[in-house]
Amino acid sequence: MESILRPKGRYQLIFVIMAVLMICSLLAGVVGTVVLDAFEDDGGGGNTIEVDASVEDAFRATAEANPDDPGAAIAYANYLANMGNLTEAIPWYERALGGAPENAVYRLDFARSLAGGGMHGDAEFQFERAIELNPADPQAHFYLGELYYSMDPRRTIDAIDQYEQTISLDSESFVAQRAQERLVELGAATPEASPSPVAG
Secondary structure, eight states: OHHHHHHHHHHHHHHHHHHHHHHHHHHHHHHHHHOOOTTOOOSSSSOOOOOOHHHHHHHHHHHHHOTTOHHHHHHHHHHHHHTTOHHHHHHHHHHHHHHOTTOHHHHHHHHHHHHHTTOHHHHHHHHHHHHHHOTTOHHHHHHHHHHHHHSSSOOHHHHHHHHHHHHHHOTTSHHHHHHHHHHHHTTSSOOOOOOOOOOO
């Protein structure tokens, strides 16, 4: 009898492990695909993403079951912000930062969400704090530049300064290329010359 039950127990364990891996994969896929650039305007009046309510329930359940885990709080906050629920997301960002106040990545996530929600003053504070914590992060400088660029009236000098810092920190990065494009647009730089074709 015991030998008959033992294989069944193994199969159940394998099934549970597979189910957990599938759920983790689903959550990782959602987080990876719903990260939106808050500063891009696709002309469609905003981004709408339809996701099964069970995904939000899973994020919420994980965050609520792990109140001392800032990673669970930031994941749920980012999910909510990406779904357009910034008001709901803010307390979760604050919880994450309460548990990890020196985490520059969490602050950058919070800043980008605030900027996307039009909360420019709060976003600027979080961007500046993220830069204090990690001054060598080109993304933090670029997105602070984007904040200044998007303000009305535009803070052109501040934006140019941040774009130039982005490029000086990592000239090969994607954000540095975008910063170069912004500098050209603002008349602060000339387009990079295309390499001349080599005569054969």
